[in-house]
Amino acid sequence: MRRMSGFNIVSLTFGLAFLYLPMVVLVIYSFNASKLVTVWAGFSTQWYGELIRNEAFLDAALVTLKVGLISSTIATVLGTMAAWILVRSGRFLGRTLFSGMIYAPLVMPEVITGLSLLLLFIGIDLDRGVLTIVLAHTTFSMCYVSVVVSSRLASFDTSLEEAALDLGCTPWQSFRLVTLPIIAPAVISGWLLAFTLSLDDLVIASFAAGPSSTTLPMKIFSAVRLGVSPEINALSTIMIGIVATGVILFSLMSKRATIRQQQEERDAARSEA
């Protein structure tokens, strides 16, 4: 591509400003002493204090974290298995149906996924609560995990696995010692994606949750339905802060890992020669 023109700089600046300005405003107004959005009444951290004292939010946050950790871990295992089947298992009966079921949830409107799961849970008389939210989240996020992992599986050299098998590894050993370390970055990304999707989900959780289990997005949604709330501004600021730190740390780490891997590959190539 060619050099930066003035137009490119302007469109980039506007695009990024558009993406970030609303969040910056939210962060700034979370420190506003006034309850009103438009009036700036000085710096204050009182909304953070009220947020911490609000036990309903704390309970919801714990439920959300619990659901997120459990569902993303199961989804990572199932999704990696599904990716392996899609990329390595060749033909088997019902393969088309299987890949259809992996890709369909990615484009399925959340209201339909939520509705159908709720009708299932009622149909089999399963009490709605943390368990049903975990089941629902695992199901849609395993599909995302399998897409992420299968693209990595498809791009790597199968001769490494074959070599391990030739040298006397069992299939499980070859997976654990050769495949897994190579696809590990994709598996970790998949887990992070599943975890974020679970923390973020409002619609499916609203269908799958019972009266006793409320997740943080459900709590936020009911609080902001009628208008802006300074406590939610404070909560949003905390969440934005956590995500930003996490993403930046992770991308720095993976950058370093890629550089190291490239270095090792170069060294290996040199020693072969």
Added chain:
Amino acid sequence: MRRLILILVPYLWLLALFLVPFLIVVKISLSDVALARPPYFPQLDLSGGWAAIRDFVAELDFENFAFLASDDLYWKAYLSSLRIALISTLLTLLIGFPVAYGMASARPEWRPTLMMLVILPFWTSFLIRVYSWMGILSQNGLLNTFLLWTGVISEPLTIMNTEIAVYIGIVYTYLPFMILPIYATLEKLDGSLLEAAEDLGCSRTSAFWLVTVPLSKPGIIAGCFLVFIPAIGEFVIPSLLGGSDTLMIGKVLWEEFFNNRDWPVASAVAVVLLAILIIPIVLFQRNEQKNREAGQ
């Protein structure tokens, strides 16, 4: 044997928690609403044997679909969801393309940072990103205060709780989905093609329209589908930013289920919505397939 188990576990999981639930939706969409628990009729009782199943099937009908067709609320909701999704997709393209173009023409060492800046909002809560506009767009919100202060307007604009606010919400939340696929195609674009076009007498503008745009078509199409498909069934954005007259089918389904407790009609709404979505989904899959084959 081990391979069988490996296949069976995720397979059965998806069958039980994706396919079967959807079949239940189809079944209930053919049932009638009833004042009972669960609130629909007929119930399938397998212990009655074949005769019971025959009776059960005989009770199913397409009444709910006839109802959807006759009540213009649903027609209008489907059509306005399609319209809102289409307009917001075009707006997203209009904003997203120049950003992707700017990213692709930035210096290579800047690109990963720009990429991360575009992806970062995607990791932030969707709900919070939609919510952040509520304080900006409301009657006495930041935008109106700013415009009144600069003297551009003398009366506050009503944006919040209108369709315009829904457009802003969709464009804002789905912008990264448009930027990234377009950027991916633009980044691979061979700069010498543009030089060749200019050497052959093209102006820079016509080289852009004759070379850059056609070559980035796969990315543009992918980005448009990635915005259009989820926007149709959107629930959070119309319910937080839209008004009571903003009709979108995701919201109608939610209200039909939670407020009216009419499960059969809600199920029928879901079945029709999916039937509508299948067309863009199949087209999207074809586009992706074509890109993969072209890439090999």
